[in-house]
């Protein structure tokens with residue numbers, strides 16, 4: 001049941017339902033800056049698009065992590081952060097060319113998508129289909145997750 | 159919402175450059191639903207009778223909804239409450255965008271502004287500090303420049319800014335407050351009230367999480383609401399075509415206010431419709447306010463003329479007011495007019511209203527055909543002249559030349575110009591009527607007449623009377639017993655419909671939801687709102703209690719006006735609509751006559767527990783709602799008791 005999040009940036013309206021759902025699910029509260037999905041908004045031109053992790057088969061973030069805290073879930077193929085092992089060095093943020101890893105400076109750990117055990121909340125709530133879950137037929141190296149933007153990577157002390 | 163479900167109010171005094179915090183506990187939230195309800199309570203308490211809305215003693219309350227910042231669908235809105243410089247009466251004006259959530263994440267539920275600064279000032283509200291900043295570098299900048307420059311100077315790319323444009327600085331009484339670039343708390347001249355305080359902008363940003371009492375239950379009701387929205391045809395329609403999608407249908411019903419309400423139909427309505435915007439490539443993209451899955455908001459750009467003009471919108475009201483009202487049958491010109499109103503911070507309804515009044519006054523010889531533009535030239539007042547419309551918008555915002563006559567609204571302009579021009583000044587209580595042909599819609603007529611802010615659609619929005627959708631017809635059946643009352647040109651049962659819609663609107667604003675979800679589409683019901691509030695606060699409120707709280711809010715707001723001396727005599731519609739019949743091909747005698755309105759008012763006051771003669775809430779009504787302080791404010795003078 002491996003799959004990846006696919007985005008269609010042109011459909012995104014910037015409603016932030018995905019960030020709100022993600023933060024409620026993972027943090028138990030509404031704190032969109034702690035969401036694992038990041039919506040980049042440019043309010044002057046009403047532009048918005050989501051950035052989600054593409055769960056690379058050979059994840060550069062995992063290679064960069066000095067303590068092996070980034071692991072791949074055998075069930076879903078999700079690359080997730082083991083928060084017990086994460087030492088908060090931010091190497092993975094630098095390594096991800098897609099800008100899909102954030103940082104929780106209160107807890108001092110990296111934040112990233114874990115695919116919600118295969119039922120991603122962001123996909124569930126997105127009203128426009130700007131984020132979808134595509135199951136792999138055959139896993140390849142193509143980036144399915146739409147444009148990333150490492151320059152706009154968000155850390156919550158930004 | 160504070161973590162205990164209560165409310166934290168930040169009071170800011172601009173004269174003293176001081177702040178203080180006030181807290182409301184959960185039972186107060188349940189009594190007044192937070193948001194607009196608490197804001198109206200604070201306004202009634204802190205701004206006594208006879209205070210100048212443009213004076214330092216005026217109070218301006220910024221109230222995001224109680225659920226703003228959560229995932230409750232559409233709950234991103236903010237209501238601004240104050241005394242209108244245009245009407246001298248109660249005003250609530252609501253804006254979407256993301257500003258309200260920004261204030262919540264800064265750790266505050268409501269912001270109250272007192273006093274006036276001696277120099278141009280901005281406020282920066284974050285979860286670590288409240289700062290009074292020098293805004294002289296932003297004074298004179300338009301809304302877009304202000305928002306962009308402030309974000310840059312503060313080095314906060316994700317700051318959200320509510321501000322005024324030059325019109326608010328110039329205390330133009332048709333100036334609104336803008337947030338998130340293109341979202342407006344437009345009506346009633348609250349931008350002038352902010353300008354009079356020398357307050358250019360309020361920037362908000364924070365990282366304070368919002369917790370709800372029962373996350374699982376809150377998620378479930380939010381999901382139910384999302385599913386209802388996704389399944390409601392009217393919501394899809396507004397997402398597809400925006401609010402301006404209703405232009406064509408309104409025109410076909412001959413209920414489209416054309417040429418200053420002289421006609422109800424125009425030939426080329428498609429050219430100023432949301433369908434044209436979408437199908438002909440003006441629409442650049444759709445946008446959502448915070449947490450809104452409907453996304454009726456547009457971002458549009460000109461194509462043939464006025465190249466490079468881009469902005470949020472236009473909405474139905476803007477296209478109807480400029481396109482039909484001023485006979486500007488050209489989408490490009492309408493988009494430029496919309497952009498100008500947005501960046502200059504003007505209410506597009508009132509701005510277009512004074513412009514069409516000027517055109518009619520010139521046509522009838524009450525003002526000269528050529529008027530001074532304040533820059534050494536002149537403008538020719540002629541229907542449909544795009545150059546004149548665009549020039550007048552700027553003249554109004556800067557009070558230049560004849561624009562100064564128009565800048566205080568149509569009632570004031572008619573008084574200054576004289577003659578019979580008051581007869582085509584389409585206003586009541588001093589507010590220009592929004593673009594609803596109340597001669598063809600009797601529930602709207604009553605709702606507009608009783609609206610404490612003046613004749614417009616955002617206090618009660620009884621759209622169900624048109625029976626547009628299955629949801630609307632079902633509501634009419636539920637409230638009146640028969641779906642046949644979903645007929646706009648009859649008056650039967652309209653007072654009940656209006657009362658329900660006003661109450662639903664009070665809940666909607668107080669929770670921060672959008673009337674697009676709860677009223678015009680009826681996707682989110684009062685029962686769902688009760689469930690949302692209960693799950694969020696842990697304080698059980700049912701649908702009946704929501705209605706009772708809404709009545710409390712409506713009585714408070716009515717009492718604010720009563721204290722200023724307003725009552726039944728002010729519950730009127732514009733002269734033209736009460737005295738001139740709307741021509742139509744359906745053989746309907748379309749007018750809002752004195753008799754017709756009077757009969758509906760009697761019935762409505764009875765429902766509300768207000769005195770038939772004065773239109774003032776009876777003391778017994780106020781006491782039964784637990785509004786003792788309001789009752790004593792209205793009835794403290796001897797001999798005024800009316801139990």
Ligand code: SF4
Nearest residue numbers: 012013015016018126
């Ligand atoms: S939920 Fe969908 S439309 Fe809304 S911000 Fe997220 S990706 Fe964009």
